[in-house]
Amino acid sequence: DAxxxxxxxxxxxxxxxxxxxRCKPISGHDYLFWYRQTMMRGLExxxxxxxxxPIDDSGMPEDRFSAKMPNASFSTLKIQPSEPRxxxxxxxxxxxxxxxxxxxxxxxxxx
Amino acid sequence: xxxxEQHPSTLSVQExxxxxxxxxxSDSASNYFPWYKQExxxxxxLIIDIRSxxxxxxxxxxxxxxxxxxxxxxxxxTETQPExxxxxxxxxxxxxxSQGxxxxxxxxxxxxxx
Numbered sequence: 711d712a713x714x715x716x717x718x719x720x721x722x723x724x725x726x727x728x729x730x731x732r733c734k735p736i737s738g739h740d741y742l743f744w745y746r747q748t749m750m751r752g753l754e755x756x757x758x759x760x761x762x763x764p765i766d767d768s769g770m771p772e773d774r775f776s777a778k779m780p781n782a783s784f785s786t787l788k789i790q791p792s793e794p795r796x797x798x799x800x801x802x803x804x805x806x807x808x809x810x811x812x813x814x815x816x817x818x819x820x821x
Numbered sequence: 822x823x824x825x826e827q828h829p830s831t832l833s834v835q836e837x838x839x840x841x842x843x844x845x846x847s848d849s850a851s852n853y854f855p856w857y858k859q860e861x862x863x864x865x866x867l868i869i870d871i872r873s874x875x876x877x878x879x880x881x882x883x884x885x886x887x888x889x890x891x892x893x894x895x896x897x898x899t900e901t902q903p904e905x906x907x908x909x910x911x912x913x914x915x916x917x918x919s920q921g922x923x924x925x926x927x928x929x930x931x932x933x934x935x
Contacts, residue, residue: 753925808853812864
């Protein structure tokens with residue numbers, strides 16, 4: 711299996727622009743998670759899905775953030791409008807049981 | 822809610838020595854404790870995990886111990902090698918049937934000197 715796939719790997723954008731991060735989970739996994747990693751706050755869970763349905767989005771920082779999972783093999787995390795404080799590494803992870811498997815991450819820089 | 826404290830934040834050892842990283846958790850009902858290794862520029866990789874019905878688990882040079890009474894768990898790496906250098910994260914799962922509630926420690930940067 712190719713593992714969790716994320717794109718793009720790096721994204722540089724200007725404040726106010728829309729940013730879309732993409733994730734393809736491991737085939738057969740029924741849970742998908744979006745995390746954000748910063749030096750100050752560590753790894754934070756933003757939202758997770760079970761069978762394509764959002765279960766808990768309490769970690770989403772504000773309304774500028776939204777996530778969708780239209781099918782079992784694809785999810786997006788969108789930030790609109792982006793702000794410099796959104797700069798971080800965003801990880802997608804998937805699981806079938808308790809073990810979560812992370813993708814390589816998207817490093818987002820908002821200038 | 823659950824809180825996970827991880828110590829030390831940095832650890833430097835000589836190749837061949839052992840390394841120990843410790844974590845404490847606050848919710849006594851937590852029942853799943855994974856450890857992740859994150860190399861530079863990569864995502865966290867699950868290296869070992871332990872469940873609350875087990876006190877110790879070993880996989881080659883790495884082992885994890887769990888003390889439910891004291892609410893702490895530790896990662897032990899023996900015969901360290903330079904490729905063990907990375908940031909290690911512990912986590913605890915909040916019970917209640919939700920797969921998503923993994924709370925992570927702040928990480929330990931391990932440096933193994935050749």
